[in-house]
Amino acid sequence: MAIDDAPPITGTAAEPVAGSPAAERGxxxxxxxxxxxxxxxxxxxxxxxxxxxxxxxxxxxxxxxxxxxxxxxxxxxxxxxxxxxxxxxxxxxxxxxxxxxxxxxxxxxxxxxxxxxxxxxxxxxxxxxxxxxxxxxxxxxxxxxxxxxxxxxxxxxxxxxxxxxxxxxxxxxxxxxxxxxxxxxxxxxxxxxxxxxxxxxxxxxxxxxxxxPPAEKRAATSAGRGTMEGFRYLFRHPVLRPLMISITLSNMAFNTTGIFLAVIATAKDRGASDGFTGITLALAGAGGLLGSLVAGGVIRRTPPSLVFMVGYGIGPIAAMALAVVPGVAPLGVIIACVFVRGPIISALFLTYAAKLVPDDIQGRVLGAIVFTSMVASPIGVLAVGAIFETGGSFWVFVMVAVVAALGTLPTFTRGVRTLRPLDEITS
Incomplete structure (x- = not known):
């Protein structure tokens, strides 16, 4: 199906029903x-x-x-x-x-x-x-x-x-x-x-x-058709589809298991102790928590297209820095910078999904999102191990940079470049 045939970026659901828990809270x-x-x-x-x-x-x-x-x-x-x-x-x-x-x-x-x-x-x-x-x-x-x-x-x-x-x-x-x-x-x-x-x-x-709050009765569908409806909606949408491609490629490049494996192997090659390596990983992981704390403020103050384009653009730059930077501790700092963007992008993407997707297929679309975002991660983990064994850490991070760069390309599509602000979309 052509992009122009995909569902429009609008919503039809009204505010919560008066008297419901959501409506009663300010x-x-x-x-x-x-x-x-x-x-x-x-x-x-x-x-x-x-x-x-x-x-x-x-x-x-x-x-x-x-x-x-x-x-x-x-x-x-x-x-x-x-x-x-x-x-x-x-x-x-x-x-x-x-x-x-x-x-x-x-x-x-x-x-x-x-x-x-x-x-x-x-x-x-x-x-x-x-x-x-x-x-x-x-x-x-x-x-x-x-x-x-x-x-x-x-x-x-x-x-x-x-x-x-x-x-x-x-x-x-x-x-x-x-x-x-x-x-x-x-x-x-x-x-x-x-x-x-x-x-x-x-x-x-x-x-x-x-x-x-009581939800409207959901239409019954056959098991096969009902399950696949989430994938069909996701891959027909002019905004969710390109962003989902970016998310999948980014997860393949920077999934926690794979990138931490690369850091551990690199640290061992460079003679770092287990304790120092652990501190480096903790520093890297703290980036995700920091990103989650600032996500709301960043999303409110930054155009959504800029969040996605800059967020994914950080990936290949950081990966090339990982390939050439000496020492071990700097690896944790660089990865922390990459992980900061994760919760910001996730929160923005999932909010768009919540606003754009009709509630009667919300669960199936979210299931498709979770599955698609995870499906390439094992490939990334296996690639890190195989490339490190044959070429060392430099080529591991070059591979990460290439995959991350491919993940930035969908953010330049018209649907993402012209994203409307969240407050202009009724859910």
Missing amino acids: SLLRNRSWQAFWVAETLAAVAEQSADIAYPLLVLSTTGSAAYAGAVGSAQLLATGVLSVVGGTLADRFDRRRMLMLCNSVRAVLLGAFCWMIAVGTVPIAVTFAVALLSAACFGITMPTQMALIKQLVRPSQLTEATAQNQIRWFGAITAGPPVGGWLFGLARALPFVSSAVAFVVSNLLLMLVKV
Whole structure:
């Protein structure tokens, strides 16, 4: 389908119904349902990240195999991506809050049983894989579900602020979860899983306080057609399509696993200690948290087309700097600069998606977004390892620069260059 045939950049949904929780609140701080939802999902995200780092640590400690430990992480990434498509479809057909609570309950019971198995004896690696995959599957289902629920809890005029605040939750969990999980694992193998199970239970208690306005009944569709509708809408839209291409290529170049692997290998080649390498990675990761804190202000004050064009333009420049800069610590500073843009771009893109996509297919489109954004990341991770083995760090970062440069090209399309400000689009 030609670009001109894609859905227009307008919206038709009205303000929340009078008397609904979203309509009764004058600000996000006074919106109790939103704040309860945000805290609940923050706890769930930290719990997920804590457990995710503990699975490969458990495999490594019981088998001594780094290959098996890496396989756990790859399998989780794949399960999350695939199940996000299913989760998007379910989010358009069922109560979204109840879906989040169901997934939390499944993970709490699963991790509780897993803790008991660890306590009574050595856990077979197949069981660890199964628990990690099932937990990742629940995570994949919740990702588009919780993003779709945001639109039901806040006013259309608050979508940008709410989405930016959601980025703080996500990047804060990425920053805090792995260190917490690693520290707890060092105290006792079962502790990260126990704490995650408790966090999921508390998250459910908070979700019980969330009041969701009644949604219009969604049309029933066949399973195949309903699932693919999100992909069809996404790839026909003149704004969402090019931006999705940029996001996918950027994630391939700068996904956290791949770029951290490149830094670790480079640091080892340059004789840095494990402790210094860890500090470098923490410095790099802090960039994402900083970006999430300033995302709302940047989006309000900067033309959207400029955010996307400059944001993606930073990628190839930073990658070439990584290729030539000496030492180890500067790598962390440069990557932190790249990671700052992540939550800003994500918040802006997801706000446009929330405003442009009709609510009856919101979940499926978000599921397609999550899946598409993740699908190329394993390729990037594999490429980093293979190129480092044959050519060293210089050619790894050159590869990253080339992929990142390709990711900037879609931002020069007419649909992105002429983006209307968010406040001119009714959702």
